[in-house]
Amino acid sequence: MKDESYRILVVDDEEDLCEILKFNLEMEGYIVNTANSAEEALTLDIASYHLLLLDVMMGGMSGFALAKQLKSNATTAPIPIVFLTAKDTENDTVTGFTLGADDYIAKPFSIREVILRIKAVLRRTAHQNAIDNQNTLSYKGIIINLDQKTITVDGQNVSFSKTEYELLKLLLEEKNRVFSRQQLIDRIWPSDVQVSDRTVDVNITRLRKKIGQYATHIATRQGFGYYFNA
Template sequence: MAENDYRILVVDDEEDLCEILKFNLETEGYAVETANSAEEVLTLDLSSYNLLMLDVMMGQMSGFALARKLKQNENTKDIPIIFLTARDTENDTVTGFNLGADDYISKPFSIREVLVRIRAVLRRTIGQSEEEGHNMIKYQELILNLDNKTLSIEGNDVPVTKTEFEILRTLLEDKGRVFSRQQLIDRIWPNDVLVLDRTVDVNITRLRKKVGPYSKCIVTRLGFGYYFDA
């Protein structure tokens, strides 16, 4: 996701500060909207925002109280939050993180610091979200999707059998570890099926052909077995 795809809501009762942050964040390519109170935020549809920046000390409802409400709501509980505050105390910091904050920035702050913090939070939280949505094992442009049991290489789907998929999964999940033929048999084939060492070799050969540019990563350790060399 590119920066200009991220939507950020800045919430602070200082309108000038909101405008300064909005201008600088939009210059960086973010889509930014502002609000000047917690009460105003609660009237908005927050589901499309990728990040909320909340001032702690605001009017009737504080940023902490707002965050508590948002974290209790199923539709907003996963939106990352960065707190902005003029109160740099250990208790406030602990309170913020206990509420589920992703970062805490003390005023006065430099725009450069804010940009660095925002990038770090988005990279961490959006990355986790995408991985959770697509349970995958990746090595460069080779991707095993564990949810729909598919393999793609450089964006192209590669048909594999269940056995080939499980062999590749086993090797990828523990890169560098040498698996003997018997270990692979024990992990992948049903216990009531008689499988010869040669069967493993045949499946490895077929798998190497299918993974193309990554065939050399599936290495034979003579006398021991196979491993994925990353």
């Protein structure tokens, strides 16, 4: 899809900033609409947009609350969300990504940075859509091709061992389920192979490194085991 085919909705209570973003994004060929509150945004046909730029701190409904509402609706859940906000603490960033955000840009920012980040998100989304009909298992930018036994992370092919592949496949297949180390051993390793808990930990560590920005999604439940936090 060409840039001019993409529709973007900017939601921010700073009218001047909305106009600046609208002008510059339209110069890139995007179709851009603005809303100065979450409530105003909800009066629009949000499902018709390919990407949303949401401010977090707004009068009335916050950007986080709007995102949560949109992600709970099957019609609007797939739309990529990029948060634009002055709040840049680690907790706020984690909250944004937990709600399903695709990117998080702290103010003040350069317009060029915003444009580049938007292009990256849309490119990643297009790549995801292109393989939707293939036999794949995915979470955001992580895509496992079950036929070819390959894994891409944000569009880049990454080399995984068979054990790492099977571990990631299992965790993605059963997101949010906590597996003990022994359960992982029973499901992943051959029954005639002696495997220690330490071996599981080492493979999880390697797996986290290979999936880059998604590493924190492979979480530890202290005293129980590992799970994929989606």
